[in-house]
Amino acid sequence: MNTTHDAIIIGTGQAGPSLASRLSREGMSVAIVERHLVGGTCVNTGCIPTKAMVASAYAAHLARRAVDYGVTIDGRIGVDIPSVKARKDAISAKSRQGLEKMLNGLEKCDVFRGHARFRSAREVAVGETLLRADRIFINVGGRAAVPKLPGIDGTPFLTNSSMMDLSVLPEHLVVVGGSYVGLEFGQMFRRFGSQVTIVEMGSALVGREDADVSGAIRDLLEEEGIGVRLNARCITVSGGGSKVTAHLECTEGKPAVTGSHLLLATGRRPNTDDLGLDVAGIKQDERGYVVVDDQLRTSVEGVWALGDCNGKGAFTHTSYNDYEIVAANLLESGQRRVSDRIPAYALYIDPPLGRAGLTEAQVSDRGRPALVGTRAMTRVGRAVEKGETKGFMKVLVDRDSREILGASVLGTGGDEVIHCVLDTMYAKAPCDVLQHAVNIHPTVSELIPTVLGDLKPLQV
Numbered sequence: 001m002n003t004t005h006d007a008i009i010i011g012t013g014q015a016g017p018s019l020a021s022r023l024s025r026e027g028m029s030v031a032i033v034e035r036h037l038v039g040g041t042c043v044n045t046g047c048i049p050t051k052a053m054v055a056s057a058y059a060a061h062l063a064r065r066a067v068d069y070g071v072t073i074d075g076r077i078g079v080d081i082p083s084v085k086a087r088k089d090a091i092s093a094k095s096r097q098g099l100e101k102m103l104n105g106l107e108k109c110d111v112f113r114g115h116a117r118f119r120s121a122r123e124v125a126v127g128e129t130l131l132r133a134d135r136i137f138i139n140v141g142g143r144a145a146v147p148k149l150p151g152i153d154g155t156p157f158l159t160n161s162s163m164m165d166l167s168v169l170p171e172h173l174v175v176v177g178g179s180y181v182g183l184e185f186g187q188m189f190r191r192f193g194s195q196v197t198i199v200e201m202g203s204a205l206v207g208r209e210d211a212d213v214s215g216a217i218r219d220l221l222e223e224e225g226i227g228v229r230l231n232a233r234c235i236t237v238s239g240g241g242s243k244v245t246a247h248l249e250c251t252e253g254k255p256a257v258t259g260s261h262l263l264l265a266t267g268r269r270p271n272t273d274d275l276g277l278d279v280a281g282i283k284q285d286e287r288g289y290v291v292v293d294d295q296l297r298t299s300v301e302g303v304w305a306l307g308d309c310n311g312k313g314a315f316t317h318t319s320y321n322d323y324e325i326v327a328a329n330l331l332e333s334g335q336r337r338v339s340d341r342i343p344a345y346a347l348y349i350d351p352p353l354g355r356a357g358l359t360e361a362q363v364s365d366r367g368r369p370a371l372v373g374t375r376a377m378t379r380v381g382r383a384v385e386k387g388e389t390k391g392f393m394k395v396l397v398d399r400d401s402r403e404i405l406g407a408s409v410l411g412t413g414g415d416e417v418i419h420c421v422l423d424t425m426y427a428k429a430p431c432d433v434l435q436h437a438v439n440i441h442p443t444v445s446e447l448i449p450t451v452l453g454d455l456k457p458l459q460v
């Protein structure tokens with residue numbers, strides 16, 4: 001069967017469905033193709049299910065700490081993994097079904113199920129069907145990268161996707177990779193009751209963060225009984241049955257960690273390897289990411305790439321922002337650009353880390369005078385009242401313009417608090433604006449102006 005539409009969208013990640021909806025509202029006919037679960041990573045194996053599980057882990061943690069709050073619980077605090085999974089599955093399913101309903105209800109939008117491959121710069125095959133359109137949008141996302149560790153072929157391992165199907169509590173979860181995905185799973189399974197060891201090749205957890213941030217994260221994970229092994233440069237794995245071993249060449253610690261389950265959380269790779277990009281003449285970089293310009297146009301006119309597959313972002317909000325950029329430029333003659341985006345993200349351990357803009361190390365590298373302010377969460381009233389005083393906040397400001405350059409809020413509510421900083425950065429307003437605002441008491445955010453009132457020169 002051959003069909004012609006105004007637009008083809010490959011993948012139903014975080015940009016595709018919104019774009020389909022917008023194009024359909026503009027009167028265009030749209031073909032959207034999905035080979036697996038509608039909603040992609042975020043909805044099915046990423047943000048939504050992990051944050052649902054983080055919430056269960058938090059509940060278990062708080063229950064164990066109930067006595068700190070004067071609350072007594074008679075009996076053992078247990079975690080029922082099948083119930084945790086059922087709750088998580090229900091939350092994901094509701095989101096996926098909502099998207100499916102939305103897509104199926106769009107006017108002039110046809111949903112095709114199957115693997116899409118370019119046949120030319122204007123044609124995409126899905127099974128026996130050949131789709132044709134003058135505009136094609138690639139939103140194929142990514143998947144867990146499986147590193148070529150010696151021994152990996154014969155060793156059972158989990159990724160963020162297969163973790164979603166786990167309905168037993170691992171006795172000892174060995175996590176290879178000490179960044180966002182590894183830390184979230186590591187802490188949640190520790191709180192569910194597993195022994196957990198996190199193995200990281202670098203010299204720090206979440207190595208892209210400042211040393212004080214990653215050090216505080218290491219401390220709080222270790223305080224919960226999570227084993228952390230850094231500088232694990234030569235990792236080999238072996239095992240089968242109920243035991244898996246990661247053999248490490250470390251500068252310190254034992255040369256091997258043996259556990260019951262192995263989770264690989266060592267990064268992502270784009271789903272571009274079987275997309276026929278070469279047939280269409282669409283350029284990729286050496287890691288497989290689709291090469292795009294600042295407005296997300298690929299090397300072939302009429303073809304755009306949005307979301308994780310373009311290597312410009314690795315988050316749901318960056319993928320959604322890609323949709324906004326493309327829609328504004330295509331439909332509103334806009335000039336929106338990826339480079340207008342301020343880097344921002346959160347790490348959903350407990351307490352969470354909210355991040356915006358530059359790190360202290362990046363600010364130092366700029367070589368221009370800057371100011372820094374910090375405050376421990378032990379000195380934040382709201383944190384004290386909640387009994388959650390781990391972490392600290394740090395804000396970096398340009399000395400001359402007084403614009404905020406970056407911030408890290410590691411602490412209770414950090415993923416929300418960071419937005420007052422982020423919004424001020426987007427407004428390009430001097431930090432003094434935040435100081436003049438009257439904040440609500442008691443909140444964590446109300447201390448951001450206090451931090452700004454006590455800035456010190458950043459020592460470079």
Ligand SMILES: Cc1cc2nc3c(=O)[nH]c(=O)nc-3n(C[C@H](O)[C@H](O)[C@H](O)COP(=O)(O)OP(=O)(O)OC[C@H]3O[C@@H](n4cnc5c(N)ncnc54)[C@H](O)[C@@H]3O)c2cc1C
Nearest residue numbers: 011013014035040041042046116140141307308314315316
């Ligand atoms: C464990 C984990 C936790 C995360 N937590 C967060 C978080 O808290 N916050 C956050 O912002 N981000 C988080 N992320 C990242 C976030 O999930 C991704 O950045 C986001 O989903 C990217 O969306 P996307 O639009 O690029 O595509 P994806 O969501 O990856 O979707 C791509 C879709 O394309 C389909 N597809 C691929 N190839 C083809 C083809 N050839 N034909 C047809 N269909 C195809 C796939 O099946 C998939 O459905 C997390 C990721 C992981 C792994």
